[in-house]
Amino acid sequence: MSLTALFLALAISAPALAVQPDEIMPDPAKEARARELSRELRCMVCQNQSIDDSEAPLARDLRLLVRERIAAGDSNAEVIDFLVARYGEFVLLKPRFESHTLLLWLLPPVVLLGGALALWAHSRRRNAAADESGLGLSAEEEARLQQLVAAKPAEKP
The missing domain is CATH 1.20.1070 (Rhopdopsin 7-helix transmembrane proteins)
Structure with missing residues (x-):
């Protein structure tokens, strides 16, 4: 019976995210945008996790950079383009469908x-x-x- 309770608790619990309280933006709409973008970006250290889920220091730096760009007034596409220009297509968890990613x-x-x-x-x-x-x-x-x-x-x- 206790094993069933444990599985039930694990199934309904939300995953712990790596975003620290000091990273959260005061504007809930901007924070929601930052979280949405963070789920689309790959942690360069973990490589199979988004920066939203990763606790690596580089992931934290990328989360802060995303929030900086949003605070500066960049659109989601501009933030993504900035990070791709800086780190390459590899930073995207789901690469764009373009000629060089066709293969x-x-x-x-x-x-x-x-x-x-x-x-x-x-x-x-x-x-x-x-x-x-x-x-x-x-x-x-x-x-x-x-x-x-x-x-x-x-x-x-």
């Missing part, structure tokens, strides 16, 4: 489709080979099988 976006579906086609072709070749040779037995094995099938089973006492 990044198209390679996974192409590889998946290629794998599916390879499995399909392998299955067809295997089925064709099995059909050609009957059960896949040699001529000697097939003759022995025919002998066993033709022989009457011994009667049990």
Whole structure:
């Protein structure tokens, strides 16, 4: 029963975010924008976390930089463009769909489709080979099988 309560508590609890109280902007609308942008930006140290979730010092610096740019009056697109110009496309958790990221976006579906086609072709070749040779037995094995099938089973006492 206590194990169920523990799982329930973990399931309904909100994730702890790394944003420190001293980073929070006084204007709730600007803070909401900053949090939204922070979820789209990659922590360069953790690499698989947003700066909103990361406790790394560099993530904190990036969060503060986002808030500085918002306080200066930049739009969301201007903040993102500023950070991409400064750190490169890698700073985005979801890279933009552009000509230089085309391979990044198209390679996974192409590889998946290629794998599916390879499995399909392998299955067809295997089925064709099995059909050609009957059960896949040699001529000697097939003759022995025919002998066993033709022989009457011994009667049990």
